[in-house]
Amino acid sequence: MALALCPQVLCSLGGWLSLYISFCRLNKHRSYEWSCRLVTFTHGILSIGLSAYIGFIDGPWPFTHPGSPNTPLQVHVLCLTLGYFIFDLGCIWRFAWRKSIKKYHAWRSRCSEERQLKHNGHLKTH
Numbered sequence: 001m002a003l004a005l006c007p008q009v010l011c012s013l014g015g016w017l018s019l020y021i022s023f024c025r026l027n028k029h030r031s032y033e034w035s036c037r038l039v040t041f042t043h044g045i046l047s048i049g050l051s052a053y054i055g056f057i058d059g060p061w062p063f064t065h066p067g068s069p070n071t072p073l074q075v076h077v078l079c080l081t082l083g084y085f086i087f088d089l090g091c092i093w094r095f096a097w098r099k100s101i102k103k104y105h106a107w108r109s110r111c112s113e114e115r116q117l118k119h120n121g122h123l124k125t126h
Contacts, residue, residue, distance in 0.1 A: 005079055012083025016043070020087070036091040043084045050077050 016039060023035035054077065055061070060068050070078075 005075070008076065008079035009082045009086070012080045013086050014083075015080075016084050016087040032094075033091075039084075039091075040088065043081075047077070047081060047084075050080075 019042065020035055020039050023038045024032060027035055027038075050073075054071070054074055058071065058073055059065075060071075
């Protein structure tokens with residue numbers, strides 16, 4: 001079953017990448033991160049709309065039929081979202097990795113300094 005979903009997830013990833021490239025070309029005066037955020041916004045609007053349609057119109061109602069088998073539309077939305085999360089992981093790796101690593105190292109060095117001061121008795125707590 002999971003192997004059969006791989007082509008759908010890869011097509012979804014290709015769609016998100018195509019949308020990202022289109023946004024990059026349309027917004028040349030903006031940064032690449034801006035286009036990534038536009039794709040994130042598009043995913044948010046699309047997933048809210050599809051989830052509302054599935055929950056309120058298409059069914060089954062999750063409060064009266066919990067644990068019922070997934071409909072084909074639910075599986076398609078799952079694949080669409082999984083493809084987006086793979087795209088987003090690439091964006092995090094490309095844009096936020098350097099910033100987060102710098103913050104992490106700054107935090108670790110500060111904690112290390114406080115620990116050394118505490119063990120040496122120079123840091124007083126009141």
